[in-house]
Structures are given as structure tokens and as C-alpha cells.
Amino acid sequence: SQQGEEDPxxxxxxxxxxxxxxxxxxxxxxxxQWYRQNSGRGLVHLILIRSNEREKHSxxxxxxxxxxxxxxxxxxxxxxxxxxxxxxxxxxxxxxQKLVFGQGTRLTINP
Amino acid sequence: DAGVIQSPRHEVTxxxxxxxxxxxxxxxxxxxxxxxxxxxxxxxxLIYFNNNxxxxxxxxPEDRFSAKMxxxxxxxxxxxxxxxxxxxxxxxxxxxxxxxxxxxFGPGTRLTVL
Numbered sequence: 001s002q003q004g005e006e007d008p009x010x011x012x013x014x015x016x017x018x019x020x021x022x023x024x025x026x027x028x029x030x031x032x033q034w035y036r037q038n039s040g041r042g043l044v045h046l047i048l049i050r051s052n053e054r055e056k057h058s059x060x061x062x063x064x065x066x067x068x069x070x071x072x073x074x075x076x077x078x079x080x081x082x083x084x085x086x087x088x089x090x091x092x093x094x095x096x097q098k099l100v101f102g103q104g105t106r107l108t109i110n111p
Numbered sequence: 112d113a114g115v116i117q118s119p120r121h122e123v124t125x126x127x128x129x130x131x132x133x134x135x136x137x138x139x140x141x142x143x144x145x146x147x148x149x150x151x152x153x154x155x156x157l158i159y160f161n162n163n164x165x166x167x168x169x170x171x172p173e174d175r176f177s178a179k180m181x182x183x184x185x186x187x188x189x190x191x192x193x194x195x196x197x198x199x200x201x202x203x204x205x206x207x208x209x210x211x212x213x214x215x216f217g218p219g220t221r222l223t224v225l
């Protein structure tokens with residue numbers, strides 16, 4: 001079963017707006033990662049946040065992690081049409097060597 | 112770096128036929144993962160290898176599925192016999208020991224079983 005659950009399942013915004021996606025998980029983790037998948041392509045790693053970190057930035061991406069609530073959020077600022085894709089959170093459960101992916105958020109940026 | 116290479120990119124076969132999917136991980140990566148993605152079930156981990164040894168195959172659907180990694184640069188996922196419900200996109204991913212489990216995905220193989 002999928003540990004990470006993304007919210008919302010689909011998001012449509014205008015170019016230039018900010019997009020926020022959320023992820024909840026169930027067990028203790030070593031880290032949490034976000035991946036992007038363009039239509040018909042493989043997943044691409046975006047950013048990783050460790051369990052002892054609360055916030056991380058990479059370009060227009062900002063990730064937060066709240067281990068007490070077992071939740072994370074991904075913020076994409078100043079969205080562009082090229083950001084249209086599905087975004088997945090993936091947790092690295094403590095004691096495991098594998099990632100558990102959520103169902104993803106389908107983001108559409110309207111020009 | 113060429114990235115993770117998968118072949119074929121598309122496969123159309125008839126029910127009952129054997130299907131073999133291939134993966135070449137990134138050179139120097141010592142872990143390899145096979146995933147299946149469908150609209151209904153999302154992205155599922157089927158099996159993963161560390162240093163060519165299968166570590167967790169609990170995601171393999173049934174005995175019709177088998178995976179091998181004969182050396183560090185090659186892995187196969189075989190389905191025999193194939194069924195229409197096996198239709199999906201199959202991804203291979205690899206990582207290094209020191210990458211905090213950041214995985215690098217191949218482009219996937221889209222399998223259609225008629």
C-alpha cells in the first residue's frame with residue numbers, strides 16, 4: 001500500500017501563481033523526497049529533506065516537513081507552463097532501503 | 112552519463128506470451144529497483160536488488176513474474192505467461208549507497224498485453 005498520500009489529486013492554476021501540494025505519511029522516516037513526472041516520462045528527483053530538517057529550498061521549490069504531523073508540503077513559486085506534470089512524494093521509511101511513493105498530484109499550469 | 116536505460120520502450124504482445132523487459136542501471140550504482148505504474152494502483156515497487164542480490168521481492172504480483180540481475184550492469188524482468196492485467200508502464204531505477212536513497216529512473220517500458 002502507498003504510504004504517502006498527496007493532496008490535492010489535481011491542481012490547475014494560472015501561470016505565475018504559486019502551487020502548493022501536500023503529502024502525508026504514516027511511519028517514521030529517514031527522509032522524504034519529491035519527484036516530478038512529465039507525461040510519458042520517468043520520474044525525476046526534485047528535492048530531498050531529511051527527517052531532522054524542517055524546510056529546504058531549491059530554486060523556485062520550497063519543501064517543508066513536519067514530522068510531528070507526518071506531513072510535508074511542496075511549494076512551487078512563480079509557476080511556469082513547463083511545471084505542468086505530476087508530482088510525487090516518496091518516503092524513505094526508517095529501517096528500509098526502499099522508497100514508498102504516493103499517488104501523486106497532477107499539476108496543470110494554464111498560460 | 113547516459114542515465115538508466117530501458118528496453119524496449121514499447122511492447123505489445125498477446126496474452127500468454129513471454130515478455131522480457133531489460134534495464135541497464137547507471138554505472139557505479141549498486142541498487143536497482145523495478146516499479147510498475149498504472150492509473151488504478153499508482154507506482155508500485157516490485158523488487159529491488161543490492162549488489163546484484165534480490166533484497167525484497169514482496170511486491171512481485173505472482174509467480175508469473177521473475178527478475179534477475181546477473182551482473183552490476185544488467186537486469187531483466189520477465190512475465191510468463193503475460194495477461195491483459197499486466198498492461199502498465201514498468202520503470203527501472205538505480206541509486207548509489209551514499210545518495211540517501213535518491214533514485215534515478217529510466218524512461219520506462221509501456222507494456223500492452225492484448
